[in-house]
Amino acid sequence: MAEVNETVAAGLAAYYQYIAQDLHKWADPLSNEQFWRKPYPYGNSIGHLVLHLTGNLNYYIGARIAETGYVRDRNREFTDKQPPPMEEALRSFDRTIALVDATIRKQNTEDWGKAYTAEREPEAADRFQIFVRCAGHAYHHVGQIVYLSRELART
16 A cells, blocks of 8 residues: 555655646746736736745645644735745745645655645545645646736737
8 A cells, every 4th residue: 555655645746846847937937027917907916826826835735734833814815015026935935835745745645534624625525635626726826827927928
């Protein structure tokens, strides 16, 4: 059974690394101004999506599984009027991905099925489900980042 645990952990960790690499592919070439600019009067900037992904992963995986003590301010992820510089936001995201990776690799066979609860997350009943749901959520927002990056390049 250890082989299955190692396969699951390696696969999930690799997918989170892929998400981070794809996010950087689109965010790194931007200026700080582009990173925080909303190309439309509605929606989010790339920067606010990065803050959101960082907060999401720090809460659902960091606080709830790794027990980091992280306290989330979800609304601020989208509305921060004095956000950090782009480089700082991306470094924070990278530290969070490293935390997720380390937390994944610490799970043993029994841990994946442990009961899981969190605010605003009624769907994930166990740890495996929250890792999968957070990966899907992150890649959804990377898709938005791709779209926004292309729009910013046109303007």
